[in-house]
Amino acid sequence: xxxxxxxxxxxxxxxxxxxxxxxxxxxxxxxxxxxxxxxxxxxxxxxxxxxxxxxxxxxxxxxxxxxxxxxxxxxxxxxxxxxxxxxxxxxxxxxxxxxxxxxxxxxxxxxxxxxxxxxxxxxxxxxxxxxxxxxxxxxxxxxxxxxxxxxxxxxxxxxxxxxxxxxxxxxxxxxxxxxxxxxxxxxxxxxxxxxxxxxxxxxxxxxxxxxxxxxxxxxxxxxxxxxxxxxxxxxxxxxxxxxxxxxxxxxxxxxxxxxxxxxxxxxxxxxxxxxxxxxxxxxxxxxxxxxxxxxxxxxxxxxxxxxxxxxxxxxxxxxxxxxxxxxxxxxxxxxxxxxxxxxxxxxxxxxxxxxxxxxxxxxxxxxxxxxxxxxxxxxxxxxxxxxxxxxxxxxxxxxxxx
Amino acid sequence: xxxxxxxxxxxxxxxxxxxxxxxxxxxxxxxxxxxxxxxxxxxxxxxxxxxxxxxxxxxxxxxxxxxxxxxxxxxxxxxxxxxxxxxxxxxxxxxxxxxxxxxxxxxxxxxxxxxxxxxxxxxxxxxxxxxxxxxxxxxxxxxxxxxxxxxxxxxxxxxxxxxxxxxxxxxxxxxxxxxxxxxxxxxxxxxxxxxxxxxxxxxxxxxxxxxxxxxxxxxxxxxxxxxxx
Ligand SMILES: Nc1ncnc2c1ncn2[C@@H]1O[C@H](COP(=O)(O)OP(=O)(O)OP(=O)(O)O)[C@@H](O)[C@H]1O
Ligand SMILES: [Mg+2]
Numbered sequence: 001x002x003x004x005x006x007x008x009x010x011x012x013x014x015x016x017x018x019x020x021x022x023x024x025x026x027x028x029x030x031x032x033x034x035x036x037x038x039x040x041x042x043x044x045x046x047x048x049x050x051x052x053x054x055x056x057x058x059x060x061x062x063x064x065x066x067x068x069x070x071x072x073x074x075x076x077x078x079x080x081x082x083x084x085x086x087x088x089x090x091x092x093x094x095x096x097x098x099x100x101x102x103x104x105x106x107x108x109x110x111x112x113x114x115x116x117x118x119x120x121x122x123x124x125x126x127x128x129x130x131x132x133x134x135x136x137x138x139x140x141x142x143x144x145x146x147x148x149x150x151x152x153x154x155x156x157x158x159x160x161x162x163x164x165x166x167x168x169x170x171x172x173x174x175x176x177x178x179x180x181x182x183x184x185x186x187x188x189x190x191x192x193x194x195x196x197x198x199x200x201x202x203x204x205x206x207x208x209x210x211x212x213x214x215x216x217x218x219x220x221x222x223x224x225x226x227x228x229x230x231x232x233x234x235x236x237x238x239x240x241x242x243x244x245x246x247x248x249x250x251x252x253x254x255x256x257x258x259x260x261x262x263x264x265x266x267x268x269x270x271x272x273x274x275x276x277x278x279x280x281x282x283x284x285x286x287x288x289x290x291x292x293x294x295x296x297x298x299x300x301x302x303x304x305x306x307x308x309x310x311x312x313x314x315x316x317x318x319x320x321x322x323x324x325x326x327x328x329x330x331x332x333x334x335x336x337x338x339x340x341x342x343x344x345x346x347x348x349x350x351x352x353x354x355x356x357x358x359x360x361x362x363x364x365x366x367x368x369x370x371x372x373x374x375x376x377x378x379x380x381x382x383x384x385x386x387x388x389x390x391x392x393x394x395x396x397x398x399x400x401x402x
Numbered sequence: 403x404x405x406x407x408x409x410x411x412x413x414x415x416x417x418x419x420x421x422x423x424x425x426x427x428x429x430x431x432x433x434x435x436x437x438x439x440x441x442x443x444x445x446x447x448x449x450x451x452x453x454x455x456x457x458x459x460x461x462x463x464x465x466x467x468x469x470x471x472x473x474x475x476x477x478x479x480x481x482x483x484x485x486x487x488x489x490x491x492x493x494x495x496x497x498x499x500x501x502x503x504x505x506x507x508x509x510x511x512x513x514x515x516x517x518x519x520x521x522x523x524x525x526x527x528x529x530x531x532x533x534x535x536x537x538x539x540x541x542x543x544x545x546x547x548x549x550x551x552x553x554x555x556x557x558x559x560x561x562x563x564x565x566x567x568x569x570x571x572x573x574x575x576x577x578x579x580x581x582x583x584x585x586x587x588x589x590x591x592x593x594x595x596x597x598x599x600x601x602x603x604x605x606x607x608x609x610x611x612x613x614x615x616x617x618x619x620x621x622x623x624x625x626x627x628x629x630x631x
Contacts, residue, residue: 004501292496299458299493300558301486301514303479397458400493400570401449 002313006321009286013318016282020275020322020376021329027271028330028372031264032362036338038260039363042253047123048186049195050246050253052227053219053234058242060215066095066169069213070241079237080219085230087222088120091214093203097166099146099196101154108150108196110164112203121220124184124197133158133182142202144178147192148185156180164196169208176206268372272379275319279379283315283387294391295399304392311388316380323376327369334362404467405565405598406455407431411464413450413621424450425461426621432566435596437589439609442618448602449570451618455600456489456568457481469565486514490559490567494574497555498543504550505530505539508557515562522561529557533587549580556588566598573605585611 006013046052055076060068070076077089093112098105115136119125125135128145136143144162146154156162158180165175178198186192200214221230227245235243247254287294298307341359413425424447432438440448453459454466457473465472468488476484485491498507508529509522530536533553535546543551552572559567569588573581589611591597601608609615617625 001499001501008501293499296491296493296496297499298482299456299485300491301482301511303482303486306514395459397453400453400458400496 002310003317005286005310005314006317012282012285016278016318017322017325019278020319021326023271023275024268024323024326024372024376025329025333027264027268028326028364028368029333029362031260031267031368032330032334032364033342033360034263035260035368036361036363038256040361042257044186045188045191045250045253046224046246048127048188049122049124049191050249051121051218052221052224052246053231054244054246054249055217055219055234055238056215056242056244060094061242064094064096066167066207066209066215069093069209069215070217071210071213073214073217074212076217076238076241080217080234083230083233085221085223085226086219088117088220090114090117090121090218091200092118092216092218093200093207093209093213094215095166095203095207097164099150099154100163100165101156101160104154106150106153106193108164109194110166110203111195111197112200113197114200121218124186127184127186128182129185132184133180135182136199138181140179142176142178143181143199145182145184145197146180147195148183149189149192150196151180151183153193158183164198166207168206169210174206176202178202264368264371268375272375275322276379276383279315279318279383280386282318283311283384284390286314287311287387287391291394291399295394295396298394299396299400307391308388311391312381312384315384315387316377319376319380319383323373323380327372330364331369334364337362403434404431405434405469406600407467408455409465409467411451411454411466412462413447413454413459414462423621425454427464428618428621428623430616430623430626432598432600434598435592436566436614437592437599437612438614438616439601439603439612440616440618441602441604441609442624444604446618447621448604448618450621452568452570452600452602456491457485486511487562488565490562490564492552492555492559492567492569492572494571497558498551500543503540503542504535504546504554507543507554508561510558511562517562525561526557529560532591533557534583547580548576549584552576552580552584553587556584556591560591560597566600568600568602570602571605572601573603573608578607581605581607 055070057068057070073091077091080086080089090113095110095112097108097110099108100106119135128135132148135145144164146156146162151157154162160180161177162180163175163177165173168174184192203209219230219234221227224246227247231243231245294307298304338361341361343359408428408430411425411428412423415422415424426447428451440451442448450459454461457466457476461474465474467473473481473484499510502510505526508526512522512525526539530539533556535550535553535557538546538550543554546554556567573584576584585608588599592599601612603609614626614628616623
């Protein structure tokens with residue numbers, strides 16, 4: 001009966017159900033897109049730069065000087081590799097200096113990497129388009145990989161020469177000429193402008209680094225969710241140095257990804273509140289219209305509990321039907337555009353500089369849907385309280401009087 | 403056998419500016435098989451009295467005894483169940499639930515009583531035949547005439563075999579043909595199945611067919627005549 005009652009005023013019920021549907025879809029699609037962007041950004045950042053865990057000399061993090069290095073790194077690396085959750089490890093020498101051509105000089109971070117290990121840990125080699133060269137395939141000395149952005153600024157091409165100047169281990173100013181072997185683009189312009197890559201052997205030699213040392217050890221895990229526990233284990237194995245998970249290395253990443261969880265909640269709460277009011281209003285009207293009928297039903301013997309259940313059901317159905325439709329539409333939307341992606345590069349150019357991709361892949365997880373379903377149910381129940389109380393206050397003797 | 407009896411019944415409305423003594427000391431009794439009309443000018447307390455008899459309202463003082471039991475001692479929850487099981491109601495309007503079909507309306511109370519399907523079906527088809535609306539089972543009230551709607555309401559009231567039926571102005575919205583038909587049906591049910599009907603009305607056609615006429619004025623019984631057969 002309650003079900004048929006919903007369809008009594010088809011237009012009115014449809015409008016409410018539509019409102020719930022659109023509200024939910026709007027909220028879910030918006031958070032899905034935001035979440036997708038953040039997940040993309042986090043994944044991209046972890047893959048190309050941060051990896052999952054990094055180890056440094058404590059002082060290196062404070063003042064980035066070449067002297068603050070880690071010793072016996074090959075022993076440390078073998079120790080870390082025994083952990084079964086570890087997928088790959090690479091070590092880096094880092095230095096800060098100036099990249100210059102005849103026309104211009106720009107401050108950069110010089111990353112000395114071991115190409116074979118680095119390829120297992122970070123995906124930078126994948127960020128070099130075919131026509132833009134290679135990732136350390138040449139055995140020759142002094143090859144460098146720079147970003148497209150930097151190449152533009154320095155006005156260089158593949159095979160051009162760049163002079164890198166920096167302080168060596170003893171504090172002497174030194175420099176060397178490097179030949180551009182590859183040009184990458186991670187779509188994070190801040191990172192791209194700052195980072196150049198050379199072979200660790202080249203950089204170690206130029207810096208006069210002692211044997212078996214480096215500035216940074218990067219660890220990739222099979223599943224980045226295991227980071228916190230693994231950090232703790234590595235800390236025990238490597239007590240002298242600073243071991244950090246990706247969330248410590250790049251707190252902004254962590255902040256953004258936890259923020260998005262609250263976003264969904266806040267967003268949906270506001271939408272639900274508005275929808276709740278719409279439902280309450282509709283149901284109060286419904287009850288006002290049906291005063292005589294409800295009075296009659298109670299007069300002939302339907303007890304208050306059954307009336308309560310009927311109104312409750314009617315009210316929550318408005319929320320639930322709209323909720324189901326809204327969620328189904330959202331699932332289809334996220335699924336479709338999660339695969340295909342939404343290209344916004346036309347309208348949002350500055351986007352990439354923040355590390356976001358200009359093709360958005362909305363992401364919503366089961367837990368998000370469950371959260372929203374629970375909110376719909378709660379809204380339905382809360383929204384039915386007022387109409388139900390109003391219905392129960394009715395005195396049949398008065399309602400049936402003409 | 404007495405089905406309902408009132409003793410020194412008073413109902414005073416105090417919420418209004420002037421106190422209204424709608425029922426002002428009424429002692430009456432009805433026996434099984436009566437066909438009684440409570441009549442009187444507008445505002446004399448007919449509806450108030452009927453609502454008290456049906457337990458829709460509580461008296462200010464006095465008692466109502468149905469089947470030997472004082473219903474003013476019942477809680478409002480018990481009262482609802484008591485109404486469902488013992489009293490049939492037919493109102494002037496808004497009798498039927500618009501989203502249910504004629505048949506579903508008629509079996510509404512039997513459904514609340516959780517009567518088995520077979521029993522419901524049998525009873526409803528028997529009643530629909532008796533009140534002459536066979537074939538209208540699956541039609542919604544909005545597509546029935548006023549007379550047919552009132553007949554469905556009578557069927558619903560009768561379906562659960564109540565002790566008596568209270569009908570407040572059941573013919574007020576009907577034309578004379580429908581009124582005559584409805585009265586014929588009720589009178590027939592009264593005579594053949596000994597069902598007790600109590601009306602509140604100022605419709606002369608109802609009064610003409612009543613076996614007992616109770617005249618009210620200002621909340622008191624001024625005349626109570628039973629037709630002698
Ligand atoms: N809820 C109420 N509050 C206050 N006064 C009421 C209330 N209900 C009825 N009355 C008053 O009680 C008196 C009796 O009313 P009642 O409805 O019983 O009359 P009635 O005989 O049924 O009249 P009618 O023939 O017009 O239906 C009237 O004066 C009416 O104004
Ligand atoms: Mg009246």
